[in-house]
Amino acid sequence: xxxxxxxxxxxxxxxxxxxxxxxxxxxxxxxxxxxxxxxxxxxxxxxxxxxxxxxxxxxxxxxxxxxxxxxxxxxxxxxxxxxxxxxxxxxxxxxxxxxxxxxxxxxxxxxxxxxxxxxxxxxxxxxxxxxxxxxxxxxxxxxxxxxxxxxxxxxxxxxxxxxxxxxxxxxxxxxxxxxxxxxxxxxxxxxxxxxxxxxxxxxxxxxxxxxxxxxxxxxxxxxxxxxxxxxxxxxxxxxxxxxxxxxxxxxxxxxxxxxxxxxxxxxxxxxxxxxxxxxxxxxxxxxxxxxxxxxxxxxxxxxxxxxxxxxxxxxxxxxxxxxxxxxxxxxxxxxxxxxxxxxxxxxxxxxxxxxxxxxxxxxxxxxxxxxxxxxxxxxxxxxxxxxxxxxxxxxxxxxxxxxxxxxxxxxxxxxxxxxxxxxxxxxxxxxxxxxxxxxxxxxxxxxxxxxxxxxxxxxxxxxxxxxxxxxxxxxxxxxxxxxxxxxxxxxxxxxxxxxxxxxxxxxxxxxxxxxxxxxxxxxxx
Amino acid sequence: xxxxxxxxxxxxxxxxxxxxxxxxxxxxxxxxxxxxxxxxxxxxxxxxxxxxxxxxxxxxxxxxxxxxxxxxxxxxxxxxxxxxxxxxxxxxxxxxxxxxxxxxxxxxxxxxxxxxxxxxxxxxxxxxxxxxxxxxxxxxxxxxxxxxxxxxxxxxxxxxxxxxxxxxxxxxxxxxxxxxxxxxxxxxxxxxxxxxxxxxxxxxxxxxxxxxxxxxxxxxxxxxxxxxxxxxxxxxxxxxxxxxxxxx
Numbered sequence: 189x190x191x192x193x194x195x196x197x198x199x200x201x202x203x204x205x206x207x208x209x210x211x212x213x214x215x216x217x218x219x220x221x222x223x224x225x226x227x228x229x230x231x232x233x234x235x236x237x238x239x240x241x242x243x244x245x246x247x248x249x250x251x252x253x254x255x256x257x258x259x260x261x262x263x264x265x266x267x268x269x270x271x272x273x274x275x276x277x278x279x280x281x282x283x284x285x286x287x288x289x290x291x292x293x294x295x296x297x298x299x300x301x302x303x304x305x306x307x308x309x310x311x312x313x314x315x316x317x318x319x320x321x322x323x324x325x326x327x328x329x330x331x332x333x334x335x336x337x338x339x340x341x342x343x344x345x346x347x348x349x350x351x352x353x354x355x356x357x358x359x360x361x362x363x364x365x366x367x368x369x370x371x372x373x374x375x376x377x378x379x380x381x382x383x384x385x386x387x388x389x390x391x392x393x394x395x396x397x398x399x400x401x402x403x404x405x406x407x408x409x410x411x412x413x414x415x416x417x418x419x420x421x422x423x424x425x426x427x428x429x430x431x432x433x434x435x436x437x438x439x440x441x442x443x444x445x446x447x448x449x450x451x452x453x454x455x456x457x458x459x460x461x462x463x464x465x466x467x468x469x470x471x472x473x474x475x476x477x478x479x480x481x482x483x484x485x486x487x488x489x490x491x492x493x494x495x496x497x498x499x500x501x502x503x504x505x506x507x508x509x510x511x512x513x514x515x516x517x518x519x520x521x522x523x524x525x526x527x528x529x530x531x532x533x534x535x536x537x538x539x540x541x542x543x544x545x546x547x548x549x550x551x552x553x554x555x556x557x558x559x560x561x562x563x564x565x566x567x568x569x570x571x572x573x574x575x576x577x578x579x580x581x582x583x584x585x586x587x588x589x590x591x592x593x594x595x596x597x598x599x600x601x602x603x604x605x606x607x608x609x610x611x612x613x614x615x616x617x618x619x620x621x622x623x624x625x626x627x628x629x630x631x632x633x634x635x636x637x638x639x640x641x642x643x644x645x646x647x648x649x650x651x652x653x654x655x656x657x658x659x660x661x662x663x664x665x666x667x668x669x670x671x672x673x674x675x676x677x678x679x680x681x682x683x684x685x686x687x688x689x690x691x692x693x694x695x696x697x698x699x700x701x702x703x704x705x706x707x708x709x710x711x712x713x
Numbered sequence: 714x715x716x717x718x719x720x721x722x723x724x725x726x727x728x729x730x731x732x733x734x735x736x737x738x739x740x741x742x743x744x745x746x747x748x749x750x751x752x753x754x755x756x757x758x759x760x761x762x763x764x765x766x767x768x769x770x771x772x773x774x775x776x777x778x779x780x781x782x783x784x785x786x787x788x789x790x791x792x793x794x795x796x797x798x799x800x801x802x803x804x805x806x807x808x809x810x811x812x813x814x815x816x817x818x819x820x821x822x823x824x825x826x827x828x829x830x831x832x833x834x835x836x837x838x839x840x841x842x843x844x845x846x847x848x849x850x851x852x853x854x855x856x857x858x859x860x861x862x863x864x865x866x867x868x869x870x871x872x873x874x875x876x877x878x879x880x881x882x883x884x885x886x887x888x889x890x891x892x893x894x895x896x897x898x899x900x901x902x903x904x905x906x907x908x909x910x911x912x913x914x915x916x917x918x919x920x921x922x923x924x925x926x927x928x929x930x931x932x933x934x935x936x937x938x939x940x941x942x943x944x945x946x947x948x949x950x951x952x953x954x955x956x957x958x959x960x961x
Binding site: 189190310315316317318347348349350 | 761762763764766780781782783784785787792826829931
């Protein structure tokens, strides 16, 4: 059947609703159904996962409704206790499953709030049958610096079989001077108009747009400035331990910064370069342990699923210890994040990136970024192939580990400089690289996990039942992991062959050119 | 979508009151319900204050072009296909179709709405004709209100005979005592004698002024206030029907 229409129209700033209602009374019986004073809080994940899907999560009290931008209701979560923000803390329902798919491990956080005053009316025909529903809403955004009050909005809801009445009311509202709003986004626009956050101000993808003729200094400032903002954006969420992804993103921004610092080593002044490399290495280091624990805890269900049910209780102690360990590590990390060392690093880094007398704006940084990018990408690709060719079926695992690091460096480079190249070809190459990285990454994860599980097993003492159970469970996990690792190693050769194919090499040459020097090229012509 | 027909060949047994209130109760429990008023008298439409559009008639119904004539009631999740005076000739219109095809016509007509509604509740006219055959064939469940009187029981017997004649699954038929007045000895005697038969539901709907007054209030009994005893009785009736006949 045809979907029912809903229209939203906005009043002019000084316009009152009463004269409009009076005009409607000439055509309909207007039944006021009372006023509703509400406070609506709009929830989303830190990285706007719902907004990206054109969804709004609106909360009043302990309930949350999931709506499309066009107002379609997808259902409700009732009775969400205070402080609950993850999908697994909600009672099972279809909406919970929808949320689970979208928000995954992220927390739903209050992003904006509106104080709303809604006046609900029914318009009746001569049989006193409702033919149109109408709501007039006045919204006041909550928050510092938010506008006092937004212009009133009327929403008109069509009822099945009463199209004419809907059209009549619509015409009357327009004639009265109301302006139609974009039915797909008005509520979202209104909701976030007073929020300190702007929708999509934090994204899931690294995206820096460099000018094609950008020089090295400007490119470094742009890329590192972007990464610095990511570090600062996530710091509070890490400190408050809101969800695990703050720390994850925080660490990725640090790793990218470190990668850039090392890849462009020669382009940076020696003293500053080595200072920042050392300090960011420290910051990466002090955040590492907590992330490692998070990875294990996030895998809890997967770990349990690997074991037959009788062995599962053996992991209770393992996870309980991890939780305890995590609390300790979090305390340590908080101390680091509040330390003078951290504050100095960030302020020095900011100064380095923006100060007028920064070496980044000196003569040596004026060279073309594109040339540097071509050269560095080519070098990293060659290094990757060199290491890749050397891997044999029975070689040590550390070779795979080194190759993974090479792959990561190459990937970061391609991401930093993606805007300098043909987007489609680059995406295609990155897609191939990603397949290769997935193989290497999964292999490495399994090695690290096996090592940790093995160490844990070695550390078990005594011969009580609990110890025996835990040993059995760890043994079970180690067996499954080793099998998986073997399978990944078997897949390596085929994955590598696909990545290093002549087709893929040519694709990269088409992006960055061949490695002949310009004068050689000229000589040949 | 399950099709629930409220049917009896006898008039005045409370068919419309049953269809109107069950539809309301079902929609209140979160189901999407379409109430089809197939009785040309249009009492169900009247109770919901709905008049058909001018261009609507029997032929539009039979051509299957009736989606646009469905109208929302004042209650969420409850729509109504209004009756039209021309429905009195539905039988004549069906006459030319072949027997077997004719019986399936109603089910086919409702099929396109299957994704829009959980239940179609049919308020049927009191007769025993071709139309009755199409109704019982299409329905997943046929509910027959029976006033505890001999004539009303006779109507139920006729219906059982009809199902047998057209070789229709008799298990889809269910009945309940309607407009029951406990102080009438005949009502008591008949209920005692037949109430134990499996065709009868446990829930009975007493004769209540509140139900009679629907003609004045023009809304289902529950719409005036949830404390209504009549509304509560229909809630119990719907629960029992769902458990016994509509559980999937």
